[in-house]
Amino acid sequence: MTAEHLLRITDLHATVARHEILRGVDLEVRTGEVHALMGPNGSGKSTLSHALMGSGEYEVTRGSVSIDGEELLGLPTWQRAQRGLFLAMQYPVEVPGVPLEEVVGAALDARGASRADLHDRIVAEARTLGVPDELLGRGVNTEFSGGEKKRAETVQLAVLEPKFAVLDEIDSGLDVDALRDVARRVYALARERQVGVLAITHYARLLAELRPDRVHVFLAGRIVKSGGPELADELERTGYEGIAAELGIDELTVVQPLPDADPFGDPTIGSNPFADPLA
Amino acid sequence: MTAAFTADAARALGGPEWLVRRRLAAVERLTQAAWPTPSEEIWRYSRIDQLDLDRYRPFAAEELGAPGDERAPGGGPWAAEAGKHAGMIVVRDGRVVHHELDPGLEAKGVRACGIATCEDDLVSTLVGRASSASEDAFTVLHDAFLAGGAFVHVPAGVVVEDPILVLHWCEGDGRASFPHTLVSLGEGAQATVLDRFGSPQTDHLVDAVTELLVDDNAHLRYLTVQEHGTRTWHLGLLRAHVGRDATLRTSAVALGGDYARLRSEALLTGQGAESDQLAVYFGDGEQMLDFRTLQDHDAPNTRSDLLFKGAVEDKARSVYSGLVHLRPAAKKANASQTNRNLVLTEGASAESIPNLEIEANDVRCSHASTVGPIDDEQLYYLESRGIPPEEAERLIVLGFFDDVFERLPVGALTRGLRRSVVDKLEHARARR
Numbered sequence: 001m002t003a004e005h006l007l008r009i010t011d012l013h014a015t016v017a018r019h020e021i022l023r024g025v026d027l028e029v030r031t032g033e034v035h036a037l038m039g040p041n042g043s044g045k046s047t048l049s050h051a052l053m054g055s056g057e058y059e060v061t062r063g064s065v066s067i068d069g070e071e072l073l074g075l076p077t078w079q080r081a082q083r084g085l086f087l088a089m090q091y092p093v094e095v096p097g098v099p100l101e102e103v104v105g106a107a108l109d110a111r112g113a114s115r116a117d118l119h120d121r122i123v124a125e126a127r128t129l130g131v132p133d134e135l136l137g138r139g140v141n142t143e144f145s146g147g148e149k150k151r152a153e154t155v156q157l158a159v160l161e162p163k164f165a166v167l168d169e170i171d172s173g174l175d176v177d178a179l180r181d182v183a184r185r186v187y188a189l190a191r192e193r194q195v196g197v198l199a200i201t202h203y204a205r206l207l208a209e210l211r212p213d214r215v216h217v218f219l220a221g222r223i224v225k226s227g228g229p230e231l232a233d234e235l236e237r238t239g240y241e242g243i244a245a246e247l248g249i250d251e252l253t254v255v256q257p258l259p260d261a262d263p264f265g266d267p268t269i270g271s272n273p274f275a276d277p278l279a
Numbered sequence: 280m281t282a283a284f285t286a287d288a289a290r291a292l293g294g295p296e297w298l299v300r301r302r303l304a305a306v307e308r309l310t311q312a313a314w315p316t317p318s319e320e321i322w323r324y325s326r327i328d329q330l331d332l333d334r335y336r337p338f339a340a341e342e343l344g345a346p347g348d349e350r351a352p353g354g355g356p357w358a359a360e361a362g363k364h365a366g367m368i369v370v371r372d373g374r375v376v377h378h379e380l381d382p383g384l385e386a387k388g389v390r391a392c393g394i395a396t397c398e399d400d401l402v403s404t405l406v407g408r409a410s411s412a413s414e415d416a417f418t419v420l421h422d423a424f425l426a427g428g429a430f431v432h433v434p435a436g437v438v439v440e441d442p443i444l445v446l447h448w449c450e451g452d453g454r455a456s457f458p459h460t461l462v463s464l465g466e467g468a469q470a471t472v473l474d475r476f477g478s479p480q481t482d483h484l485v486d487a488v489t490e491l492l493v494d495d496n497a498h499l500r501y502l503t504v505q506e507h508g509t510r511t512w513h514l515g516l517l518r519a520h521v522g523r524d525a526t527l528r529t530s531a532v533a534l535g536g537d538y539a540r541l542r543s544e545a546l547l548t549g550q551g552a553e554s555d556q557l558a559v560y561f562g563d564g565e566q567m568l569d570f571r572t573l574q575d576h577d578a579p580n581t582r583s584d585l586l587f588k589g590a591v592e593d594k595a596r597s598v599y600s601g602l603v604h605l606r607p608a609a610k611k612a613n614a615s616q617t618n619r620n621l622v623l624t625e626g627a628s629a630e631s632i633p634n635l636e637i638e639a640n641d642v643r644c645s646h647a648s649t650v651g652p653i654d655d656e657q658l659y660y661l662e663s664r665g666i667p668p669e670e671a672e673r674l675i676v677l678g679f680f681d682d683v684f685e686r687l688p689v690g691a692l693t694r695g696l697r698r699s700v701v702d703k704l705e706h707a708r709a710r711r
Contacts, residue, residue, distance in 0.1 A: 053663050081665030093660035097678025106674060107664040139678055
């Protein structure tokens with residue numbers, strides 16, 4: 001049994017282009033726990049994941065993010081990852097000519113970890129997650145389909161075994177089979193390898209397989225309600241509007257979704273999606 | 280021209296009569312040759328105005344030694360690095376000092392020898408066949424002082440499996456050398472040739488010409504590697520003629536030199552001819568790497584592809600200027616041209632100018648060109664896995680070049696060439 005670790009997010013505020021997106025997020029995740037954070041498009045969910053990981057696009061203006069009491073917010077992205085944080089991205093980036101094995105190998109090298117059996121482990125995870133062998137020979141994510149990218153993110157997560165994994169809409173772009181493969185693997189990592197999981201989603205279907213311990217409703221840049229798995233059922237019935245009405249909240253989003261936006265597609269077209277959120 | 284590049288000096292280099300006559304004719308032309316300036320389009324962005332020819336003189340005949348006097352025992356580490364090979368020609372300061380060839384291939388009529396010493400009359404008819412159509416002041420100067428150089432010939436129908444190496448070393452402050460590589464493949468022949476250039480840290484002028492003559496149905500794979508010292512100037516012409524249904528793949532790796540220029544030209548003369556041109560270049564310090572390419576289609580159903588990828592660091596500069604020319608005869612031709620550049624530091628710069636000239640109907644043609652820094656999103660992605668920024672950058676740069684490295688012939692060299700790129704990146708970073 002590995003030691004228990006604690007990811008603590010306290011009063012986290014973040015802005016993009018001086019517009020406040022995160023408005024005081026509080027959350028604690030322990031290793032081995034699965035948390036689902038559910039919110040509509042434009043509620044700031046992706047901002048939370050990137051603020052945790054330290055993307056230069058977002059400015060944290062207040063609050064704290066720590067693992068076992070060690071503050072992460074002053075650290076560059078790669079050091080946060082080395083402290084045990086992993087972000088499975090909503091839009092995994094294509095890196096031509098750098099295969100997945102090279103990425104994971106370099107990540108292990110940087111941690112001073114061994115590359116022993118790396119190739120076999122990756123091949124095994126790829127089979128479990130339905131990533132075709134030929135994709136392993138390409139640059140990571142390069143000309144992968146949306147679903148293949150999510151599967152490949154999960155392969156990296158499984159091999160790197162971080163303390164905490166933030167899954168940013170890992171379900172978007174996945175068909176039913178892929179969703180089941182990915183969710184089952186993440187569930188196993190949490191239960192068997194004690195990975196603490198924060199699954200960010202706006203769609204309840206992920207939760208059937210992921211079986212979260214805790215569910216959080218995220219509206220307009222903060223968590224407005226937390227509960228057990230039954231909260232997801234309530235959400236299914238009432239929708240975000242229902243929860244907002246129940247809590248007397250007017251505002252659901254901090255970012256206006258683009259007109260005609262595909263609810264399961266990219267709500268943030270462009271390099272700086274939040275540049276002018278009120279336009 | 281300058282005092283040192285005289286008819287007497289050209290005559291004294293010796294060799295067969297045809298070669299001496301050829302030199303003297305070039306000396307004549309040299310007196311009329313216009314000296315290039317950056318105001319000409321083909322020299323735009325170049326550093327040609329910084330070249331002071333008076334700083335250099337050609338080697339004297341006694342310095343080079345008699346054409347038949349082969350002093351060097353072999354190719355040293357370069358021969359070993361290239362792995363198993365079928366033959367080798369070692370060229371010092373433009374003159375062949377060693378040649379060897381698999382006896383079985385020799386018996387089939389394959390030649391790997393010196394232009395000035397080859398017993399075959401064929402060579403005299405082939406030198407200049409490709410390069411003369413692309414004459415400029417430097418090819419004329421080259422012809423005037425061509426002491427010898429390498430000749431590789433594969434007769435019709437003969438397949439040479441292992442590469443043939445041509446290894447050029449140029450040395451000496453204030454000297455100019457004129458390396459020549461002539462490769463001729465008969466009908467249906469196949470071969471792979473490595474043409475590797477280097478020099479120490481000497482102020483040397485290398486004026487090089489490579490000619491590739493690929494007859495009908497022949498297949499040639501060619502790799503040139505340029506690793507000069509950082510004070511050397513290199514002005515090279517690589518020109519190929521590709522016959523009916525023949526294929527040519529040229530590739531260039533350019534890492535060295537102070538100013539290093541390569542004109543890379545493929546003329547598709549026969550129906551169904553194909554050429555691929557690849558290059559990797561990496562400039563750092565004050566280097567300038569300059570490429571002018573030509574994909575010249577003069578027959579129907581010809582296909583050409585070009586992929587040049589470069590990176591610049593420090594205050595280095597690069598130029599890519601390429602032309603796809605589809606002549607009236609080039610019906611149903613298919614040509615593509617891609618140049619991509621990474622600019623790794625603010626003081627560095629890259630120019631990229633793709634051009635098309637289309638005179639034929641019913642053709643397909645595409646071009647693409649990019650110049651930019653490393654993508655922030657790629658860096659962030661790799662860093663989010665716990666990879667430090669320097670290592671992430673190294674992976675991205677090597678990954679950027681990967682699709683060219685993967686396609687290089689002479690696979691034994693690829694690992695070392697990747698290592699050379701990493702070394703340059705790391706040295707440049709240490710200076711940041």
